[in-house]
Amino acid sequence: MASRIRLSPAQRREQLLDLGVRLFARRSLDELSVDAMAQEAGISRGLLYHYFGDKLGFREAVVRRAAADLLAKTAPPSTGEPLERLLCSMTAYLDWVEENHEGYLSLVRGAASDPTLREVYDEARAALTDRIFVEDETGLLPDTAAARLLVRAWAAFAEELVLSWVADPGGVGREQVVQLLAGSLPALVGVTP
Incomplete structure (x- = not known):
């Protein structure tokens, strides 16, 4: 016994x-x-x-515990080239969403109508996007108002891309999704004045 x-x-x-x-x-x-x-x-x-x-x-x-888990598991490596670090983080993000799809989807959808969920969602998204900006030359982008606006829009794109792909891959492979995630931000940065 x-x-x-x-x-x-x-x-x-x-x-x-x-x-x-x-x-x-x-x-x-x-x-x-x-x-x-x-x-x-x-x-x-x-x-x-x-x-x-x-x-x-x-x-x-x-939900707060799940958001903390998302932040911890998607933390980019502290060293390496910015694009390599972004690729690692985006791969981990895709992994996490695949493993937690139902809950994450309901958080994203629920944030539109529930103020508490909105607060958790906004805090998590801000923590995820703030990683793009660092104060030295290792960052992907300088921390400007235009760059922040661009990164917020990219985050919405990345979230929708991953959620849509997990729901229905439509013949698109996992590696292709990771490349779209990691490659889309530098492409957008290229059009930033």
Whole structure:
């Protein structure tokens, strides 16, 4: 008979968040219910409410954890040529979206109507695009108002490209998608005054 290990409240909350993120990868936010989570974790709904307050608190905590995971997994290498670093980051982004498609899609779509999701989405997108700008010569772009506008538009393009491709590859290979992602920003930079 296996003995049970008693977790501290912080450890239990982290365990529940990890499980929530795993469920978020396969389900939309609407399907990420307290009931489904409690059943999956083998706990009561009351315990979940104890840790997260309510359904919205649980959902926000899971989405924030997933966004943090996205940022961590897509961090470009700290050394190398800017385009190589961008290619690594875009490959990791595609990997992450493939692994977490349902949840990510619902976050992107839900951000249009839910202020909390919008806040998480905007913070994550800003963190992702701010990586393009660095203060020395290793950056891909100088940090100007025009460059920031361009990178925001490119980020929207990259997001739509990846989500559309994951939903229906239409005969386009994975390597081709990565090349489109990494090659499109330098192409746009070429038209920046």
